[in-house]
Amino acid sequence: MNSKSMGSSGYFVICLLHSVIALTCGALMMFYPNEISVFGHGSETATKLLGSTPHDQLLIQTSDSFAGLLLCVIGVLLFMVSFVIxxxxxxxxxxxxxxxxxxxxxxxxxxxxxxxxxxxxxxxxxxxxxxxxxxxxxxxxxxxxxxxx
Missing domain, CATH: 1.10.287 (Helix Hairpins)
Structure with a gap:
């Protein structure tokens, strides 16, 4: 096997690490958005970021869930790409x-x-x-x- 086609084990490890980070953050954003907002920004800022009307709150929750879903997709793609040699x-x-x-x-x-x-x-x-x-x-x-x- 020539050296051009041989991959690096460091690449596999970094891709898996980034994949786990993306999947974890994405799942937490989808299923625990309020807790993650408080953890990331503090309770005062998290309260402000929730929105003031029910319509705003629904839009923000939908946006956060979609962002979490995109992070999960990125995590899956990173996992798949980690096997490219x-x-x-x-x-x-x-x-x-x-x-x-x-x-x-x-x-x-x-x-x-x-x-x-x-x-x-x-x-x-x-x-x-x-x-x-x-x-x-x-x-x-x-x-x-x-x-x-």
Whole structure:
């Protein structure tokens, strides 16, 4: 088997880790949205984020459930992609994940920090996005080292 088609075990581990994170967060968002909101933002902010009218509350709950469902789908896709053993695909996928996480951090910096109710959370969330991106960057560095050794 040539080295081009041999995958990296680090890729498998990182994909599984990100898959578990996405599935867990998604399931919690779908089934325990109020508790997760309180855990993530504090009880005062969580109360503000619930909405003031029944219609607003229904829209927000539907939106949170849909976001949780999308996270679950992402988790399943990450699980499926973790079994791809082509090194070039792994590198391409990792670069795309870095781009997504950095883009999310930039979006949080420019837009989410301007929202009064979420202004105190933006820095913590950006750190989380950057840490997720760094895990893929470490994989890329490891795979480049493996490739050129």
């Amino acid at each position: 082509d090194r070039e695909f792994q590198s391409f996928f990792a670069k795309g994940c870095v781009l997504i996480h950095v883009s999310t951090a930039v979006w949080r910096f420019y837009f989410e920090r301007k929202l009064e109710d979420l202004a105190h959370d933006w820095l913590r969330m950006i750190v989380g996005d950057i840490l997720l991106a760094i895990s893929w960057i470490f994989f890329l560095i490891y795979s480049w080292r493996e490739k050129y050794d």
